[in-house]
Amino acid sequence: MPLVVNRFQAFSPEHFVLIGLFLLVFAALVAIGRRHGDNERFRRAFAIAIPCFTVPMQVLQLLPGDFDLGTSLPLQYCDLAWGIAAYALWTRRPWAVALTFFWGLTLTTQGIITPALAEQFPDPRYVMFFGMHFCTVWAAGYLAATGSTPTWRLYRFTVAVTAAWAAFVMVFNEIADTNYGYLNGKPNSASALDLLPSWPTYVVVEIVIIAAVWALMTWPFARTTNW
Template structure:
């Protein structure tokens, strides 16, 4: 039997990336279907447990030698926070946790799927954990929204914006102390990303923030129109 020709170094939209995106599409259909069944409650608990285990796994992986580096290994990215929040949303269906999972998962985690900042390739453990953690957060957002029928609203929007701003201010200050770049708040990533289209630092932070606010508002508006709310 032949094997897939996958380079040792990850290449955006190479073979391994397309396989992950195909898996992502299949997973979206699967979680929506399961969410609409009578067994969704039990599935939610298992789903939450898997997401939490994956988060513990990737942070353990990053904090062990020789990968440990204070500039990269601390769980300070929004995607690092999105995992535990998504797990709690799946377990409890609390509104605030759902809102953060919806906005963070369907924008920031999706961005990581489309323009991943990744160097290692399959079958490296770092590759597997990177994709698993991002995929499961997006699947959780899809499952909660289109499977279980939870809906975002303007209160959740405002709360998500406030929490994200507080995170950005705190992490920006910490980056100055550590010389790190968590959240890419203090400089662009070394690999190509969508931020390359938005100008130099710090100016790219302005259109980036405006775009997030606008996109999140557009993601909220259809659900808040009269007749669109869950009965």
């Protein structure tokens, strides 16, 4: 009798429950931010909570029994995003808040909606995947609700940093025969990239779309920002 391989299924009841939980907490954090403004004690407690959760999970993936060159290295944008989000919460540095705002509210949410994930709960990779994605977007929502909104200068900074990350990761992927960031090939699971042309054209199209979306996100706040 063939073995049944259990894999996480996108758009399953389990997935919708996770999205519902994510949205409830997101709405609560936005409400707290709007009602109470920048509460340093709360913000810094949130900042500490993120690495307390993510660092042990990240270290676990680097141990010999779990290490995989193609997935364990912290080279995905979401691996960087949670650290930047924690730093943004602790310091409110404009560059960190900008990266959290743009990456969190667009790229990271894509990972939540169409997760490229095989493992099921309670596998540590499952917990790590959703935990770090959720925390990054929650941080972005909270910071925006407390008045941290983007400027055109920070928009340009974010585009430049993202382009530099993509260039580095594409070179690494080519050398190591990996596919971090799905910059050297589309994921096997369904994603928004399926709507775009084949590689490498989809990378260029993706960059243009992301830059345009970020510009639209910046425009309403450009004249009223406090950054």
